[in-house]
């Protein structure tokens with residue numbers, strides 16, 4: 155493919171306008187990440203790089219139907235401020251910033267907008283607002299983390315710790331060993347779970363995430379239901395990221411649960 159540019163910022167206004175007017179662009183992705191401590195050995199840009207990769211690859215598979223907004227590289231990371239260097243914004247500022255980006259896309263004529271998240275701390279703030287934001291914008295606005303799409307059996311079969319995304323341990327170390335091995339500072343690994351990360355595990359886990367995100371976008375464009383509850387994987391089980399309740403093993407038809415105040419949230 156000669157022109158597979160998917161980032162809006164890589165297009166001229168003329169190119170973007172022409173694609174919109176031709177009806178070529180059907181959906182946009184807004185990646186949300188973080189700049190936060192990732193243990194001793196992973197770089198603080200980790201979550202932003204990860205989610206941007208998933209968004210870009212999924213958009214390429216659906217090119218030219220999907221464009222990707224400039225990634226939001228600072229999220230809600232108040233829980234890691236004890237580790238200096240972490241950057242955070244207040245949750246209400248973060249949500250409103252995300253809203254404004256989505257509003258810009260709506261004003262451009264986008265009718266399908268996926269906020270694709272790569273940082274656990276962003277889930278609770280955005281889940282509180284997403285229904286309101288959808289109503290205000292009057293478009294098909296969805297919020298999912300890229301890991302929501304995983305099959306728990308794959309997670310259990312691939313990771314010794316059976317935990318995903320976890321925080322800077324086996325999963326994230328494994329995937330970064332594929333995406334940018336120079337960003338894994340192997341000499342500084344200081345915890346057993348991270349030490350179990352391998353490139354092979356990363357290779358097994360990246361493709362299903364891209365495929366799952368691609369499927370979300372395809373469904374959105376086709377007008378199909380896509381909502382899945384925010385998930386995390388522990389002990390090989392898929393559980394609700396905010397309430398800790400067990401979830402059915404597969405994503406897809408499950409509706410977003412109304413947000414309850416749960417006892418736990420992954421520090422991811």
Ligand SMILES: [Zn+2]
Nearest residue numbers: 200201322422
């Ligand atoms: Zn992370």
